[in-house]
Amino acid sequence: MSRIKTLASAVLATTLTAGLSTSALAAAGDPVKIGIMLPFSGIYAQLGEAGRDGLKLALKEKASALHGSPVEFIELDTEAKPSRAPELASSLLNQHEADFVIGPVHSGVAMGMIKMLRGKDTIMIIPNAGSAAATGPLCAPNIFRTSFSSWQPSYPMGKVALDKGYKKVYAISWNYGMGRESLDAFEESFTAGGGEIVEKVLLPFPSTNFQSHVSDIAATNPDAVFTFFAGGGAIKFVKDYDAMGLRGKIPLLGSGFLTEGTLQAQGDAAEGVLTGLHYAEQLDVPKNREFREAFNTEYGHYPDIYAVQGYDAGQAIANTIGQLEGDISDKQAVISTMEKLTIDSPRGEFTFSRAHNPIQNIYLREVKDGVNVVQSVAAEALEDPARGCKL
Secondary structure, three states: OHHHHOOOOOEEEEEEOOOOOHHHHHHOOOOEEEEEEEOOOOOOHHHHHHHHHHHHHHHHHOHHHHOOOOEEEEEEEOOOOHHHHHHHHHHHHHHOOOOEEEOOOOHHHHHHHHHHHOOOOOEEEEOOOOOHHHHOOOOOOOEEEOOOOOHHHHHHHHHHHHHOOOOEEEEEEEOOHHHHHHHHHHHHHHHHOOOEEEEEEEEOOOOOOOHHHHHHHHHHOOOEEEEEOOHHHHHHHHHHHHHOOOOOOOOEEEEHHHOOOOHHHHHHHHOOOEEEEOOOOOOOOHHHHHHHHHHHHHHOOOOOHHHHHHHHHHHHHHHHHHHOOOOOOOHHHHHHHHOOOEEOOOOOOEEEOOOOOEEEEEEEEEEEOOEEEEEEEEEEEEOOOOOOOOO
């Protein structure tokens, strides 16, 4: 354990028996080793914990699919620092010989992980990071994603804007991968339908000095505004937008993370905001209702999108092991089996694209009485274009 601790500030190696008897464990084969590279400290700690908890719940529920093999978890805290990624990923690959590596949250960390894991026998499953490159130019047979590409939540919102009669849109986000890719995806569909981006503003990340830009929006007076912000930035932008008196005057649209996990802090300022995302807490899907109650029973609170994505990573692992009757020694067989799965997700069923990104519904959501209420399916079974992927 001391060696593991030198690699990360918060590391935990545990074994999941999931109700198996001692005799069953004694007869089991080699453990399934799952490395978890998520942030457990810092600004993204809550997201990392949610993803891990969802992962473990799925593997507990599907213990019978593991054919008696115990699961060994090796948890490494990425701290959402890209500089740590190669070292931590290397330790999981070479020292721990992990069968699966789950992570990360941060797209910069994903790039560092992919550098070490791409083309190796270990299967990497991304439970959040939306970087287009992961299932685009850097795609690989052993890299899967159970979350989204940055393109998916934003692209359908261009048509949503056009359908509502908006012709001139002001676009604003942070100047980093997820921000740029989200705005580009919206612009792609919006301009293809005849819309015009009258202004595109990219702010230094993670600046929340929005007042001058909100004033500029008021002066420009576009038909609508499209944005990507998340977390504290999303809270501040929505509140500043409301404080300037723009709510109800200039419609605010965004990638779903604008109002995901932020509504309580945004309060009335978020009312009426329209977003696109592959999940909503009140989504009327039987699996969603079952999952939410099971998660609450296990952890004492209801899950969010990050827990859903971790849960589906766990389902992908368990379902693959089940179909292979517990034998994951042939990594090509593992890949071939996983890429053909249909995942019964709380977001609705999805399959994997040729680039191993989810082919999934994107829901149009409107904030009503402090809740993201699904208005319609903005795009059904949307497949990321995976530009640059050579698979």
